[in-house]
Amino acid sequence: MQKITDLPEWRALTTHHQQIAKHDMRDWFANDATRFAKMSLQVNEILLDYSKNRLTPETLTLLCKLAEASQLSQKIEAYFTGQAINTTEKRPVLHTALRNRSSEAVWVDGENIMPLIADNLEKMRQFTDAVRQETWLGCTGKPIRDVVNVGIGGSHLGPFSAVHALAEYTHPSIRCHFISNVDTAQIRDILQKVNPETTLFIVSSKTFTTIETLTNANTIKAWLQDHLANKGFEKHFAAVTTATEKAVQFGVPREQIFPMWNWVGGRYSIWSAIGLPLALAIGMDQFLEFLRGAHEMDQHFRHADVSENMPVILGLLGIWYINFFDAPTQAIIPYSHPLTHFRAYLQQADMESNGKRISQQGAPVEYATGPIIWGEPGCDSQHSFHQLLHQSNHLTPVDFILVGNQKNDLAHHQDVLIGSGLSQAQALLQGKSYQQALSELLDEGVKEDEAKQLAHHKVIPGNRPSNILFLQSLTPYNLGALIALYEHKIFVQGAIWDINSFDQWGVELGKQLLPKILADLKNPQNQTVYDASTQGLIHHYKKLRKPS
Numbered sequence: 099m100q101k102i103t104d105l106p107e108w109r110a111l112t113t114h115h116q117q118i119a120k121h122d123m124r125d126w127f128a129n130d131a132t133r134f135a136k137m138s139l140q141v142n143e144i145l146l147d148y149s150k151n152r153l154t155p156e157t158l159t160l161l162c163k164l165a166e167a168s169q170l171s172q173k174i175e176a177y178f179t180g181q182a183i184n185t186t187e188k189r190p191v192l193h194t195a196l197r198n199r200s201s202e203a204v205w206v207d208g209e210n211i212m213p214l215i216a217d218n219l220e221k222m223r224q225f226t227d228a229v230r231q232e233t234w235l236g237c238t239g240k241p242i243r244d245v246v247n248v249g250i251g252g253s254h255l256g257p258f259s260a261v262h263a264l265a266e267y268t269h270p271s272i273r274c275h276f277i278s279n280v281d282t283a284q285i286r287d288i289l290q291k292v293n294p295e296t297t298l299f300i301v302s303s304k305t306f307t308t309i310e311t312l313t314n315a316n317t318i319k320a321w322l323q324d325h326l327a328n329k330g331f332e333k334h335f336a337a338v339t340t341a342t343e344k345a346v347q348f349g350v351p352r353e354q355i356f357p358m359w360n361w362v363g364g365r366y367s368i369w370s371a372i373g374l375p376l377a378l379a380i381g382m383d384q385f386l387e388f389l390r391g392a393h394e395m396d397q398h399f400r401h402a403d404v405s406e407n408m409p410v411i412l413g414l415l416g417i418w419y420i421n422f423f424d425a426p427t428q429a430i431i432p433y434s435h436p437l438t439h440f441r442a443y444l445q446q447a448d449m450e451s452n453g454k455r456i457s458q459q460g461a462p463v464e465y466a467t468g469p470i471i472w473g474e475p476g477c478d479s480q481h482s483f484h485q486l487l488h489q490s491n492h493l494t495p496v497d498f499i500l501v502g503n504q505k506n507d508l509a510h511h512q513d514v515l516i517g518s519g520l521s522q523a524q525a526l527l528q529g530k531s532y533q534q535a536l537s538e539l540l541d542e543g544v545k546e547d548e549a550k551q552l553a554h555h556k557v558i559p560g561n562r563p564s565n566i567l568f569l570q571s572l573t574p575y576n577l578g579a580l581i582a583l584y585e586h587k588i589f590v591q592g593a594i595w596d597i598n599s600f601d602q603w604g605v606e607l608g609k610q611l612l613p614k615i616l617a618d619l620k621n622p623q624n625q626t627v628y629d630a631s632t633q634g635l636i637h638h639y640k641k642l643r644k645p646s
């Protein structure tokens with residue numbers, strides 16, 4: 099493929115950017131009362147308002163042309179139909195098949211994988227029903243009260259953020275916990291809270307080789323053996339993995355192992371049995387609703403025209419800011435406490451997918467790629483970093499995520515919450531001029547000389563971009579749709595940047611280096627020669643660990 103920066107469509111955008119970069123959204127709003135109507139879009143129960151962006155209808159047309167020139171439509175079809183689009187690992191990318199609620203077959207190496215997926219969903223249903231209905235008991239005959247997921251990265255962040263998001267839907271007597279880090283503080287904290295007789299540990303690891311997860315799983319196994327010696331502690335383990343034999347060797351009974359497949363990327367695996375903690379928490383019917391929401395977003399993404407396609411528009415807006423405005427970061431600010439961990443989920447989904455610098459053809463790319471995702475829930479974020487959004491020289495596009503109805507909300511609280519999100523987006527747009535700031539100060543009775551000086555500090559430039567994603571309510575269905583929306587946004591950007599969004603070689607080097615360092619941390623004499631910094635720090639740590 100031709101380098102994207104050499105495409106006429108890219109050049110047209112560069113010229114267009116020079117023409118409109120200094121223009122002001124406030125003028126566009128003043129001159130066009132239909133801007134919201136033109137630049138908002140509803141897909142099922144999610145509204146996207148993208149009118150507060152530094153773009154005109156012409157920008158959108160040019161961006162859509164870039165998408166077409168990048169063969170986005172063909173790439174979308176290749177993605178959904180199981181072509182090996184993860185080229186460096188020679189695999190298809192089929193998380194969309196996991197939530198395919200239609201009768202369409204999906205083929206991998208000549209096999210329709212839909213029956214495998216259906217079998218797994220049925221196995222999940224039987225297991226989750228039995229645990230939730232208390233017919234599946236621990237080894238001493240007691241029902242399960244605590245479920246602990248033991249996994250990291252994609253084997254953690256999906257269920258972790260979704261269980262929090264759907265807390266209002268969870269079983270009243272089953273609590274979910276998550277052990278991801280290898281830090282003793284985390285595992286100790288959880289093990290202090292749970293009773294071994296009534297706890298189910300799910301070891302979630304696509305590869306069953308991840309050192310953090312296996313270290314934690316082995317510590318838990320020893321803890322269970324200690325507490326339930328000779329009583330059949332294996333009943334307290336389930337596993338989700340592609341490596342069944344490794345899980346069996348570890349000690350998980352074969353019938354308590356749920357499959358995964360290589361055509362599912364870790365960070366896209368919440369739709370598989372990696373979602374087991376979520377299914378246990380909300381029940382299988384609601385888990386299927388979660389899948390249905392995602393599937394319907396998939397249908398929209400696959401079939402809607404690019405100019406009316408929500409994931410495509412979000413993806414193109416990101417490219418507009420990253421590549422043409424040199425704005426490399428993207429803030430995610432949900433005005434919804436249940437979505438507190440959604441940003442962490444997106445950080446892996448987006449940055450592990452598109453934090454790349456090599457094109458599909460193996461050449462270095464000369465443009466910025468994946469956004470730096472950050473954020474916190476509002477209103478907390480307002481009292482923390484919004485100062486920088488409003489008055490620094492950084493241009494930071496924001497996605498505000500608002501939820502119309504939260505289950506059991508108090509009307510006044512909800513109004514303040516949503517009103518706050520709307521006023522932040524409005525403030526980013528409108529800002530405050532010097533003249534406005536000065537008049538306010540004079541009205542307050544500040545002396546003219548002082549007011550003239552102070553007014554400079556109160557100026558807020560405005561003309562700063564944001565999207566509003568407005569969910570009708572935070573149901574399993576809408577959460578599924580929201581996650582799928584962002585997954586596809588990531589896909590669109592990777593497709594246009596011509597990178598492989600589905601490998602993650604960058605995280606491998608640290609994994610390769612760890613064993614040697616670990617051996618040297620344990621060995622009184624270093625075996626390896628390191629750079630002076632690493633060497634010095636290893637010595638320092640060893641001194642710190644010496645018994646005083």
Ligand code: F6P
Nearest residue numbers: 251252253303304305308364605
């Ligand atoms: O961090 C790298 C990574 O490979 C992620 O892509 C993955 O989600 C995570 O590690 C966990 O891997 P596993 O599920 O194999 O334990």
